[in-house]
Amino acid sequence: xxxxxxxxxxxxxxxxxxxxxxxxxxxxxxxxxxxxxxxxxxxxxxxxxxxxxxxxxxxxxxxxxxxxxxxxxxxxxxxxxxxxxxxxxxxxxxxxxxxxxxxxxxxxxxxxxxxxxxxxxxxxxxxxxxxxxxxxxxxxxxxxxxxxxxxxxxxxxxxxxxxxxxxxxxxxxxxxxxxxxxxxxxxxxxxxxxxxxxxxxxxxxxxxxxxxxxxxxxxxxxxxxxxxxxxxxxxxxxxxxxxxxxxxxxxxxxxxxxxxxxxxxx
Numbered sequence: 001x002x003x004x005x006x007x008x009x010x011x012x013x014x015x016x017x018x019x020x021x022x023x024x025x026x027x028x029x030x031x032x033x034x035x036x037x038x039x040x041x042x043x044x045x046x047x048x049x050x051x052x053x054x055x056x057x058x059x060x061x062x063x064x065x066x067x068x069x070x071x072x073x074x075x076x077x078x079x080x081x082x083x084x085x086x087x088x089x090x091x092x093x094x095x096x097x098x099x100x101x102x103x104x105x106x107x108x109x110x111x112x113x114x115x116x117x118x119x120x121x122x123x124x125x126x127x128x129x130x131x132x133x134x135x136x137x138x139x140x141x142x143x144x145x146x147x148x149x150x151x152x153x154x155x156x157x158x159x160x161x162x163x164x165x166x167x168x169x170x171x172x173x174x175x176x177x178x179x180x181x182x183x184x185x186x187x188x189x190x191x192x193x194x195x196x197x198x199x200x201x202x203x204x205x206x207x208x209x210x211x212x213x214x215x216x217x218x219x220x221x222x223x224x225x226x227x228x229x230x231x232x233x234x235x236x237x238x239x240x241x242x243x244x245x246x247x248x249x250x251x252x253x254x255x256x257x258x259x260x261x262x263x264x265x266x
Contacts, residue, residue: 003227005172005220006116008050009075012218017051017079019214023203025053025111028140028258031199032111033057035138035262041106042066045130047095047123048113052080058109059084068105070095096122103132110139112258115176121185128190131265137191140260143198144177145170147257153246154215154239158225161235167224182261191263200257205243208250212240 008016032054036044042065049055049069059067069084070093071077077090084090093099095110096119108127117123127137145152155170176182179196186194205211216222216236225232247254 003168003220003224005169006072006118007220007223008073012220012222013051013073013076013079015214015218015222016076017053017218019210019212019218021051021053021214023205023211023214023254024256025050026057027201027203028199028256029054029057029111030061031260032109032138032140033059033061035260036107036109036136037061038262039107039136041135043105044068044107044109045098045100045105046070046109047093047098047127048072048110048116049080050076050111050113052077052083054109054111055080055088056083059088068100070098096126098126098130100130102129104130106132106135108135108137110137112140112142112173114139114182115141115173121189124185124189124191128265133265135265137186137263137265138261139263140199140258141176141182142174143257143259145174147177147200147255148174149246150215150243150254150256153242157235157239157242158221161230162225162228165228167221167228169219169221169224177259179259186261186263190266192266193264195262197260197262198257199260200255202253203256205247205250205252205254208240208244208252209237212236212238212243215239 045068049071055069068089159166213236222232
């Protein structure tokens with residue numbers, strides 16, 4: 001079975017943008033944009049940019065900069081193009097092997113992307129390579145399932161539905177919550193001072209149906225479900241019902257928690 005957690009294609013970008021964006025990504029994109037702006041960079045690279053939710057926030061907090069936006073998936077970037085200024089450089093690129101010269105950027109940003117890197121050390125080394133001395137690498141990761149219960153509920157439903165071969169996707173985005181390994185990796189790959197901030201947030205949910213759709217159809221778990229003969233729509237409805245039972249009728253809110261890192265290039 002194909003359990004590739006990095007392939008966001010087909011209809012996934014649309015469901016990701018509309019179902020997950022308002023609840024999971026927009027607030028933290030604003031935080032990312034502000035953290036990037038602290039160093040007043042002129043040349044910014046965003047990796048694993050997805051549909052451009054974080055890219056929009058970077059532009060809002062860093063006007064009149066030279067922004068390059070990349071992602072591994074062209075389908076995601078097609079949606080990003082509709083949100084960004086005409087002069088933005090947008091291209092498919094692997095964050096583990098960036099097609100840019102050394103010291104090309106003053107800041108590298110990555111919202112919820114490093115968890116998907118098969119070779120995390122290569123991703124860190126590439127970020128450091130393309131940064132000018134004194135530049136910064138700003139990235140965020142999700143905290144654990146314990147701090148993001150919506151993910152635990154979704155993962156639990158998938159395990160219950162497919163007990164012999166549960167889709168593994170929801171273990172990937174929440175699998176890098178330990179601080180020490182990421183701190184040590186950053187410092188071993190050429191970064192110096194780090195600031196690390198734990199960021200809880202109560203996120204509003206206007207529609208459980210839309211959010212449930214995003215949780216199942218808005219990421220590669222949809223392909224993992226279909227590969228196992230499952231019903232994507234039925235699972236989306238069921239996870240929406242379980243979340244409503246947990247948090248109450250819409251409009252409601254859910255607790256989220258992420259961790260932001262800001263690493264300075266030596």
